[in-house]
Structures are given as C-alpha cells and as structure tokens.
Amino acid sequence: MKITVVGTGYVGLVSGVCYAELGHDVICVDKDIEKIRKLAEGEIPIYEPGLQPLVIRNSAEGRLRFQTELKEAVTASDIIIIAVGTPSLPNGEANLFYIEQVAREVAEVIDCYKIICIKSTVPVGTNERIRYLIQSQSPVHFDSVSLPEFLREGTAVQDTLHPDRIVIGAESEQAAKIMRELHQGLTEHILVTDIRSAEMIKYASNAFLATKISFINEIANICEKVGADITKVTEGMGYDNRIGSSFLKAGIGYGGSCFPKDTQALIQIAGQMNYDFKLLKSVVEVNRGQRFNVIRKLEQLLGDLSGKTIGIWGLAFKPETDDVRDAPSIEIIQSLIDRGAVVKAYDPIATNNFRSVLGYANVKYCETAREAAVETDALCILTEWQEFRQISLYELETWMKTPNLIDGRNIYSEEEIAKTQFAYYSIGRPNLNKGIREQSPVFMMQG
Ligand code: NAD
Numbered sequence: 001m002k003i004t005v006v007g008t009g010y011v012g013l014v015s016g017v018c019y020a021e022l023g024h025d026v027i028c029v030d031k032d033i034e035k036i037r038k039l040a041e042g043e044i045p046i047y048e049p050g051l052q053p054l055v056i057r058n059s060a061e062g063r064l065r066f067q068t069e070l071k072e073a074v075t076a077s078d079i080i081i082i083a084v085g086t087p088s089l090p091n092g093e094a095n096l097f098y099i100e101q102v103a104r105e106v107a108e109v110i111d112c113y114k115i116i117c118i119k120s121t122v123p124v125g126t127n128e129r130i131r132y133l134i135q136s137q138s139p140v141h142f143d144s145v146s147l148p149e150f151l152r153e154g155t156a157v158q159d160t161l162h163p164d165r166i167v168i169g170a171e172s173e174q175a176a177k178i179m180r181e182l183h184q185g186l187t188e189h190i191l192v193t194d195i196r197s198a199e200m201i202k203y204a205s206n207a208f209l210a211t212k213i214s215f216i217n218e219i220a221n222i223c224e225k226v227g228a229d230i231t232k233v234t235e236g237m238g239y240d241n242r243i244g245s246s247f248l249k250a251g252i253g254y255g256g257s258c259f260p261k262d263t264q265a266l267i268q269i270a271g272q273m274n275y276d277f278k279l280l281k282s283v284v285e286v287n288r289g290q291r292f293n294v295i296r297k298l299e300q301l302l303g304d305l306s307g308k309t310i311g312i313w314g315l316a317f318k319p320e321t322d323d324v325r326d327a328p329s330i331e332i333i334q335s336l337i338d339r340g341a342v343v344k345a346y347d348p349i350a351t352n353n354f355r356s357v358l359g360y361a362n363v364k365y366c367e368t369a370r371e372a373a374v375e376t377d378a379l380c381i382l383t384e385w386q387e388f389r390q391i392s393l394y395e396l397e398t399w400m401k402t403p404n405l406i407d408g409r410n411i412y413s414e415e416e417i418a419k420t421q422f423a424y425y426s427i428g429r430p431n432l433n434k435g436i437r438e439q440s441p442v443f444m445m446q447g
Contacts, residue, residue: 169198220428314383
C-alpha cells in the first residue's frame with residue numbers, strides 16, 4: 001500500500017519505518033527541516049534501539065522517503081496517517097493545534113479518495129471534528145479512521161512489529177477492511193470498533209497503567225511503614241493471573257510524554273461531561289508526591305541541602321530512551337536547585353534533551369557516571385539504566401565524599417547493599433534501607 005505518515009517523531013517515524021519494513025511504500029513528512037535532512041541521510045534524530053538499520057535499509061531499497069513537502073506525498077498515497085504531537089494545554093486538555101494544522105493542510109491538497117487516520121492520542125470526538133474540518137474545506141470523499149498507538153519508547157520497533165493488539169476505529173466497512181489488511185499478520189488481536197471507542201481505548205489503557213503504578217507506589221510507601229518488602233509483595237501479587245506482574249514496580253513514579261499528559265487529558269474529557277474522575281485525580285496526585293520521596297529522604301540524611309553536592313544518575317524518564325518530557329528528574333533536580341544544592345548529573349543518552357529543558361545554570365552535566373558521583377554528599381538513581389548496575393558499589397563508595405545512596409528504582413539487591421557502608425534508601429524495602437531514620441513498625445504499634 002502507499003502510505004504517508006505526517007509527523008516524524010517517536011511514533012510517526014517508527015510507524016512509517018515499520019510499514020516500509022512490511023513492504024509498503026512510505027513517505028514520512030515533517031515540517032522540521034533539520035529532522036528531515038538528518039533522516040534523508042540515514043541519521044536518526046531520536047534514540048530508539050534497532051531503528052537506524054531499518055531506516056537505512058528501507059530507504060536504500062526505495063520503500064521509504066523523508067520530505068517536508070506534503071502535497072506530493074498525499075497525492076501519491078492511499079492512506080494518510082497523522083502522528084503529530086498532542087501536548088497538554090496549561091489546564092491539562094490535549095492541545096489539538098498541530099492535528100488541526102495538518103488537517104487543514106491535507107484538505108488543501110487531497111485530490112481523490114483516501115483513508116485519513118489519526119494515530120496521535122486525541123480526546124474522544126476528535127476524529128469526527130477533524131472530519132468536519134476537512135469536509136468544510138474539500139469536496140473530496142475520504143474515510144476517517146482512529147488508529148491509536150500503543151508502542152513504548154525504548155522497545156518501539158519490537159512493539160510495532162509485534163503488537164499486543166491493533167485497534168481500528170472506523171465507520172466505513174471499506175476503510176476497516178483496508179486497515180485490517182495493512183496490519184494482517186502482525187497480531188491475532190485486530191479489533192475493529194466505532195471511532196469513539198477506539199479513541200477511548202487509548203486513554204483508558206494509559207490511565208489504567210498509570211493507576212497500577214500509583215497503586216503499587218502507595219503500597220510501597222505503606223510497606224516502609226509496616227516493615228514489609230515491596231519486591232516480595234509484588235512478586236506474590238504478580239503470580240495472580242488476574243493481576244499480572246507488569247507495571248507493578250515501585251519507584252519514583254511515572255513520567256514521559258504519555259502517562260502524565262494522557263491522565264490529565266482524560267480527567268478533562270470526563271470533567272467536560274460533568275464527570276468527576278476522582279480515582280484518576282488521586283493517581284496523578286500520588287505520582288507527584290512519589291517524586292518528592294527522593295527529596296524527603298535526602299533531607300533526612302543530610303538536613304539542609306543548601307551547599308550540599310548531589311549526584312544524579314539518570315535523566316530520561318525511563319531507560320533506553322532519550323526522552324525527558326515530564327521525566328521525574330526535572331522536578332527533582334529543580335527542587336534540589338531551589339534548596340541551594342549543587343547538582344551533578346549524568347545520563348548515557350538524554351543529557352542534551354535535558355539541558356534544553358533545564359538549561360546550563362546550576363547543573364553540572366557530566367560525561368560519565370563516575371564524574372557525577374565523585375565528591376558528592378549523596379547520589380540519587382532516577383533512571384534504571386543497565387550501565388549503572390555494572391558499576392561496582394565498592395568503587396562507588398570510594399568516589400563519593402559521603403556514601404549516601406538514594407535508589408529511586410530499586411536496582412540493588414539486599415546482598416549487594418549488605419556488604420557496603422552505604423546509608424541506603426530504596427522504595428518500599430525497609431529491611432534494606434540502612435542508616436536512614438525510619439518510623440519503626442514496633443514504635444507505631446506501641447504508639
Ligand atoms: P513528537 O513530538 O516526537 O513528534 C511529533 C512530530 O510532528 C514532530 O517531529 C513535529 O515536527 C511534527 N509536526 C508537528 N506539526 C506538523 C505539521 N503540521 N506537519 C508535519 N509535521 C508536523 O511526538 P510523539 O512522541 O511521536 O507523539 C505523537 C503522538 O503519538 C502524540 O499524540 C502522543 O501522545 C502519541 N503517542 C506517543 C507515544 C510515545 O511513546 N511517544 C506512544 C503512543 C502514542
């Protein structure tokens with residue numbers, strides 16, 4: 001099939017490249033000239049494992065092109081997939097500016113029947129709104145399809161080529177049939193629904209996963225108070241098929257370009273229908289509080305943080321990505337700066353993106369994990385990059401001024417920590433946490 005993907009970011013680029021890998025002719029369009037220039041030269045503007053060889057091969061074999069020109073791409077394609085950003089407005093609603101802009105541009109150039117799919121995450125009713133917008137500008141017949149995306153950054157290629165499910169929201173049988181064919185063989189779960197349900201499936205899925213994370217983080221906080229170990233608790237819970245073990249890892253909360261904005265957007269969608277989504281509001285509030293556990297524990301260890309040197313390992317919102325959008329590291333580092341701490345930060349991939357968010361002032365960006373740890377009063381692990389696990393704790397102790405370790409991702413085991421002198425704090429594992437004053441369970445019972 002002939003496909004144009006508009007928006008060549010984390011989603012559009014991976015989707016376009018994977019459709020080409022499946023044998024389709026794909027034109028990826030973006031208004032960012034620099035991004036398109038890099039892609040046309042085989043350079044990948046984002047960090048996504050496994051993507052570059054596919055870009056190079058499919059471009060060389062003539063199935064994949066990158067350009068800024070929309071008209072020629074639309075004319076040459078049967079299917080237009082819109083994958084531009086839908087960031088949050090200040091009130092939490094999804095900003096549909098970019099989607100509407102693309103819709104107007106497509107309306108100007110559409111010349112014959114096409115399927116127009118929205119892959120971006122959009123509020124329920126957006127596909128209809130966009131259809132009316134295009135119809136108001138163009139007499140050409142087309143079909144609208146909601147095609148929500150479920151890939152995860154870091155495993156995006158694998159997720160796209162081997163998805164758990166494909167959701168197709170379509171009103172027209174012809175469009176549904178073509179979209180089924182496009183995804184045939186990728187998964188046995190191809191679900192065709194009405195357009196509004198497809199739009200809702202995306203928000204409901206992300207809201208549910210965010211809820212799982214906030215739930216387990218609250219259980220971890222209670223574990224710390226009652227003397228239970230969250231890793232044992234989640235193992236015991238996860239064997240239950242009704243619960244499952246994924247997204248049950250306690251830590252400093254979720255971040256990234258999807259969960260924070262999609263939970264806020266769903267709260268707004270519900271609110272516009274006069275429905276108060278209390279549960280999801282609590283999920284968001286718990287998540288925000290969880291980030292500040294790191295600051296609370298540092299203050300328990302060091303008292304006033306003013307003038308203290310704090311090392312940070314990990315800036316990306318999760319490993320295997322360079323994405324720092326809404327990463328917990330941003331708020332945590334900003335709080336440290338506000339408290340007068342000196343921050344030394346290291347991330348294997350995401351430093352440049354982070355620098356563009358928080359700037360140069362008050363943060364010393366380091367070239368290595370060691371440099372970020374040297375002569376620090378405490379070190380905080382905010383992203384569980386594999387590289388950090390490979391560093392010897394004995395060596396780490398010698399690099400630091402004082403061996404204080406805040407492990408926001410529970411990357412070390414009891415055995416590893418027991419052999420060290422670290423004052424150690426992790427999430428929901430009170431028996432491992434050493435040297436940091438905890439509220440004793442015995443005291444609580446007496447009290
Ligand atoms: P992104 O910011 O990485 O990419 C968006 C791209 O669209 C940018 O390259 C931008 O230059 C381009 N663009 C904007 N306006 C344009 C226009 N008029 N013409 C051509 N290009 C234009 O965003 P993303 O992370 O890929 O997310 C895209 C959508 O997919 C969002 O709605 C997001 O919620 C959803 N989504 C993202 C993920 C994820 O993990 N990133 C997963 C599932 C769904």
